[in-house]
Amino acid sequence: MPERIRHAPLGNKKVKQPNAEVHIITDQCKGCGFCIKFCPKKVLEESQEINARGVHPPKILDESKCIICSFCTAVCPDFAIFVVEKPCKEERHIKHD
Amino acid sequence: MVQEVSHPFSSYLRSAMIPHIWCSGCGNGIVLNCFIHALEELQRDLDKLVVVSGIGCIGRTAGYANADSFHTTHGRAIAFATGVKLANPELEVVVISGDGDLFAIGGNHFIHAARRNIGVKVICANNFNYGMTGGQQGPTTPLEASTTTTPYGNIEHPFNLVHLAAAAGATYVARWTTLHVRRLTQSIKRMLQKEGFCFVEVISPCPEIFGRRNKMRTGLEMMEWFRRASSVENFSDPSKAEITSKRILVGEFVNVEKVSYERLLHEKIGQINEKKIVW
Amino acid sequence: MTKKRALLAGAHFMNGDVACAEGAIAAGCRFFAGYPITPATEIAEHLSERMPEFGGIYIQMEDEIGSMAAVIGASYAGLKAMTATSGPGFSLMQENIGLAAMTETPCVIVDIMRGGPSTGQPTLPGQQDVMQAKWGSHGDYGIIALSPSSVQEMFNLTIEAFNLSETYRVPTLLMGDEIVGHMWEKVVIPPASEIETVNRKKPHVPPDKYAPFMPDDDLVPPMACFGEGYRFHATGLTHDEHGYPKTQSSEVQSKLVRRLCEKINKNEDRIVKVEEIMLEDADIAVISYGIVARSALSAVRKARETGIKAGLLRLITLWPFPEKRVKKLARKTKAIVVPEMNCGQMVREVERAAKETPVAFLSKLGEDPHRPKEILEVMRRSA
Numbered sequence: 001m002p003e004r005i006r007h008a009p010l011g012n013k014k015v016k017q018p019n020a021e022v023h024i025i026t027d028q029c030k031g032c033g034f035c036i037k038f039c040p041k042k043v044l045e046e047s048q049e050i051n052a053r054g055v056h057p058p059k060i061l062d063e064s065k066c067i068i069c070s071f072c073t074a075v076c077p078d079f080a081i082f083v084v085e086k087p088c089k090e091e092r093h094i095k096h097d
Numbered sequence: 098m099v100q101e102v103s104h105p106f107s108s109y110l111r112s113a114m115i116p117h118i119w120c121s122g123c124g125n126g127i128v129l130n131c132f133i134h135a136l137e138e139l140q141r142d143l144d145k146l147v148v149v150s151g152i153g154c155i156g157r158t159a160g161y162a163n164a165d166s167f168h169t170t171h172g173r174a175i176a177f178a179t180g181v182k183l184a185n186p187e188l189e190v191v192v193i194s195g196d197g198d199l200f201a202i203g204g205n206h207f208i209h210a211a212r213r214n215i216g217v218k219v220i221c222a223n224n225f226n227y228g229m230t231g232g233q234q235g236p237t238t239p240l241e242a243s244t245t246t247t248p249y250g251n252i253e254h255p256f257n258l259v260h261l262a263a264a265a266g267a268t269y270v271a272r273w274t275t276l277h278v279r280r281l282t283q284s285i286k287r288m289l290q291k292e293g294f295c296f297v298e299v300i301s302p303c304p305e306i307f308g309r310r311n312k313m314r315t316g317l318e319m320m321e322w323f324r325r326a327s328s329v330e331n332f333s334d335p336s337k338a339e340i341t342s343k344r345i346l347v348g349e350f351v352n353v354e355k356v357s358y359e360r361l362l363h364e365k366i367g368q369i370n371e372k373k374i375v376w
Numbered sequence: 377m378t379k380k381r382a383l384l385a386g387a388h389f390m391n392g393d394v395a396c397a398e399g400a401i402a403a404g405c406r407f408f409a410g411y412p413i414t415p416a417t418e419i420a421e422h423l424s425e426r427m428p429e430f431g432g433i434y435i436q437m438e439d440e441i442g443s444m445a446a447v448i449g450a451s452y453a454g455l456k457a458m459t460a461t462s463g464p465g466f467s468l469m470q471e472n473i474g475l476a477a478m479t480e481t482p483c484v485i486v487d488i489m490r491g492g493p494s495t496g497q498p499t500l501p502g503q504q505d506v507m508q509a510k511w512g513s514h515g516d517y518g519i520i521a522l523s524p525s526s527v528q529e530m531f532n533l534t535i536e537a538f539n540l541s542e543t544y545r546v547p548t549l550l551m552g553d554e555i556v557g558h559m560w561e562k563v564v565i566p567p568a569s570e571i572e573t574v575n576r577k578k579p580h581v582p583p584d585k586y587a588p589f590m591p592d593d594d595l596v597p598p599m600a601c602f603g604e605g606y607r608f609h610a611t612g613l614t615h616d617e618h619g620y621p622k623t624q625s626s627e628v629q630s631k632l633v634r635r636l637c638e639k640i641n642k643n644e645d646r647i648v649k650v651e652e653i654m655l656e657d658a659d660i661a662v663i664s665y666g667i668v669a670r671s672a673l674s675a676v677r678k679a680r681e682t683g684i685k686a687g688l689l690r691l692i693t694l695w696p697f698p699e700k701r702v703k704k705l706a707r708k709t710k711a712i713v714v715p716e717m718n719c720g721q722m723v724r725e726v727e728r729a730a731k732e733t734p735v736a737f738l739s740k741l742g743e744d745p746h747r748p749k750e751i752l753e754v755m756r757r758s759a
Contacts, residue, residue: 025104030121032316038276055121074134074278077119077126079104111609114620144605149449160609160621165602167452168611168621169445170475176442180449180457181602183433184407188453188603206445209438366428 019086020066024058028080031055035072035081041065044072109133109143111163118157122308122316124275124301125155128222129162131278131299132193135285147190149178151198154229155222155301158193172203175210178217186216186359189289196223197235200256204236211265213358214293220285221258221296224303232306239340243310260335262296263351269295270335270351274323275302277347284349293357300327300345382430385567392530392556393418393460395563396486397426399534400458402565404573405484406432407450407457409443411465414498415554416488419460440465444472444485451476451483452610454601456538460486462554463505464495466512473547474513477636479610480545480589480597482576484537487549488557489666491741500743501554503666503717507724509549510695516633518640520647521549521695523665527561533692539574540647544639545596551694553717555667555745583607589632590617595639640696648698651690654680658687660755661709663702663726665691668715668745675751684759697725706730711758713738715746734758 022043029051036044036058043066047059058081066083073082104110110133119125136146143164150159152171159166165188169177174192182190192199199207199221210217226244227233233246237258241250262270269291273281281299288295302308302319313319327345335350383402390398397419400408408427410420420436427434433450437443443459450457461469466487476483491497492504505512509521520540522533534550541548579586579598588608591597597617600606613621614629622628640647654676655661664672669690679686689705691698702725706712712730714723715738723737736758740746 028104028116032122034122034127034316034320037317037320071278073105074130074282075127075276076130077123078116079106079110079126079130082104084105113618114609143607145603147453147602157621160611164607166609167449167479168609168613169448170471170612173441173445173472173475176437176445177449179435179437179442180407180409180446180451181453182449183435183446184450184453184455184457185603205438206442209442362433366431369428370431 018068020068021084021086023082025080026057027052029057030078034075106133114160120305122304127275128299131282134282147188149174149192151194153195153198155195175206179215190217192219196237197227201236208265211267211294215358218288218295221298222301224301226307228303228306257339258298259338259350263335267296268293268353268355271349272298272347274300276323293355383568385565388563391560392527394422395527395530396534397422399531403535403538405456405458407455409435409437409446410459411440413462413465415557416460416462440468444469447483448476448481451481458484462488462490463492470512475612476547477517478612482541483547485549489553507721518637521551523551523694525669528563542574542576587617588619644696649692650698650701653688655687659685659710661687662713663689671746671748674748678752679755699729702729706733713754715751
């Protein structure tokens, strides 16, 4: 589990902008679609390509939307997708009420 | 998109055996994934882990985990694991098997291992039927469900596994679905840190075999059912946790401390030897 | 923990079941799983008392299926392991005996035979499980079975059974019967220095080079145990040298199953033990085993007194069948007599090996083994 989701950001003035790198091991995918369906930020979509197993693997729609919740990594039955956090480039200020 | 060949869990998998045999949309891979995730978070030494499986689709799990592993005869995983745990209590012995294996043909071993409170950890992937043999009715098949041996609808009342485990004496009992990957992982972690007999049931999709006869043709449809029907309630009464098409009660049901069989055994051996020396 | 009581060297008066239990302890057995059954229960009872005295494990399982599974598990976790039962339990164990054969698990199974089939005669002797010993589990596999004739042999052959099982990585059966199990006799337990024990050979390569089912020249693969860092897989499915399932390959199946049989058959000369009494000039040979062999010996002596040149071949090893010895014997004798406490089991093997030499079979069922005069009578007729 990425470090950031273990700790609530409450009270923090600054939150690091997640900088995700989504890795898809295309030929390991069996096309169940769990990662696409259950991604809370809709980062993925079904590819038009057909992989070595004859299914449509996911492809990345918008990597910048990824919050590195890693649900896709955890729910993938085939160990075909994972997310890593790239080093942060910028910090974003957020407002608390 | 970045192509990468090495998954962070690849060192936990026996590369020669991957890809696994499971169908698209099958939940067994998620069970394995969450199990590995728990091991990784606990930084467990794989040299001291033994994964034992019985027969069935999920029975292949033993072969996929990069630890010592044994694929037993049908139903006998827990009895085999009992021998391993007693012979070497320092080993973490985990049984990963299916509902038919653990609760039909192997049901007797399950209740007695729970009663003895042997420190074996059991993860059951419950897919409501015998998948590997083509989808026959099993001990968890819901009433009225269609299987290849209940073509007119199942008339056998299914086991409520968490109730059974709790009644038999398990010190930790939880149920999740394969959609609850985080809580499932946390449950497995908790189980691995406990002393006695522990049980985690994972409701797992079997779209190709069970689902297609029951109006859920894909893994997604089965996962949607889990999302729709499941409600999280921790430490609720396991006797009221029957699974129906409308309701899948998930959560932790039991988490108690009870001295394990192997600890009592070794304490007893210590006492006996003291007595003998005094003589 | 003290280990001073692990071996009770000296002369004792005990029954066969207890002698078997003491033999197991002397052989280094440190794990017993069982389930109560007449007439083998005394083995479990005795080990429940003795095992904890030196840190050994005794567990009563929920049934014989579980007992056999636990024994395989304990053996894979590194302990010498045993179970003991009688006919009904032996039947229940068969599937997992096949698993032990397939996964090449060293372990000992004691069957104190009673009258069968089914529940049969729990308190009376029989020799009705000897074919089941060889063919009990489905599929082809090699197995070793020994047959004790005395309480002393219950002790000695239990050690021998462990040594063979560790040498060949094979489940080894001790086929006693109700009489040798319950009979009380003098047993001499030698000091540890005089007891030869064998331990399974360990891998001679590092974990990354280890293939758990890659045999050496003797057809037996070295055995790593759980927790030793080898991280190996074992399965009851047809598997390659790495232990990985290869269920669709006729080549892998053929290679594996033939080796499981050959590692026993090709080592027949090293495994087989028989006792030959007065056979040098014998015209008539009795081939017998277990408790019946003692009646047979008496009959042979009586025959000699009446001028019949009789001798006894006592089978200590039942499986692999001592085929070469029987063939050799058949060539120089005029007739063979086989008394058994069943409807004709080992006699079939004898007939197969004896070829032209006539074989007379003497069946006995029920309370007692054959009386010497009954065997003598058949010998007279055959002479």
